[in-house]
Amino acid sequence: MAKKNPNSPPTFEQLFTELETTIQALEAGNISLDEALALYERGMALAKECVEMLDRAELRIQELAPGPNEIEADEEIELLDEEEEE
């Protein structure tokens, strides 16, 4: 998997993984109360963001145009783009 630009918003995977490590750190204990509360806040924010990402998501499909020397045989026109305009 390609590394993402650090400036781009975090991916679902990054948030989800951070959430899991946050929970582990909190459950492992051996931390101060301040740290525990900070982990709790962080974890809850991460969980919320994950749910919101799922809520917001809308599948995007784009068709890659074939090169000039690739000719579609027996072209059955039922273009995806039409459906995406719904």
Place this chain on the structure above:
Amino acid sequence: MISVSQLTAHLRRVVEADELMADVWVQGEIANANRYASGHFYFSLKDANASLRGVMWKGQVARLPRLPREGEAVYAHGHVSVYDARGEVQLYVDTMELLGAGALWQEFEQLKQKLAAEGLFDEARKRALPKFPQRIGIVTSRSGAVLQDIRHILERRYPLPEVFLASTAVQGADAPPQIVAALQRVQQVPALDVIILARGGGSIEDLWAFNDERVARAVAAARVPVICGVGHETDFTIADFCADLRAPTPTAAAQFCTPDQNELRANLLLYQQRLRRATREQVRDARRRLLQDLSALRRASPRAQIAQRRQQLDDLTRDATRHLKLRLEKHRAALASAQRHLHALNPLATLERGYAIVRRENVVVTNPAQVQFNDRIHIRVRDGEFDARVE
């Protein structure tokens, strides 16, 4: 002039009258195999140049060790007759010897062995699929149900990724080079996580493009993991073996490369519960530690010692004071007694009682002979002194 029925009936009588037609062994390859719900098995028996319709009834099919495969070479025994409804000459097979791989299967097996020997199917080559793909490439036909099926699965399970379609023909002579080109095209997408190579069910000939060496090698050479979902559960293609994961169907392929958002949401709820519980426990632990520290602190506090010492000090002070007082009293008593004694001895004390001391030239007069007439004497009484003359 005769009717169609009369003609086909005649045809049947002619065919059935032939001795060879009544009892014949035929060698050929099975094609267009189709087993209906009735249990009867319909197929074509063919060789390089010719093809003949065949049918085998349910009861006889049941006696075969297994159903013959597409392209499989068989010796079929039966009789030839005419199916009036279609005017078709058919071979009615009562038994069949399965010879195993037919020409297509031989081709398939040879390629499979060759690529296996090259290590293209090695488990070590198989890459793990991403758990949370962000960019999914799909190589399939742009028309037909497969693309829509995959799309619906993705929408339902995990609508987060961007999906890139590289459409291609998936059957026919053009299909292999097109599939190869589509695989290359989709790999142009930067940061692509996974490729789904898919085709719906069909006959073995329909799926044959996925047994093409060019396709197999393109799948094996892909820079990102490929999941192959071609045909149905029972269809295995060379492309399946080269892929990082074989899915039994196109929809299964879409399922295998995405997490299910229902599970994710359930997990997220669970994670929130775990966060709350772990935090409560941390707070409880912290409180317990604090209480323990407090009682330990109390036990170790100098305040108790100070109180003790203070009491000791009080006791000592009291003792010392009492002791001092006693001594003082004693001294005072001794002093008073000494004073009294001294007082008694003091000559001046007699003056108190009204006596007087008489001196002549600083000598105390205790005998009248010590003085003569007109001597000047000095008299001291209690409250003072004065001079006098002797008469």
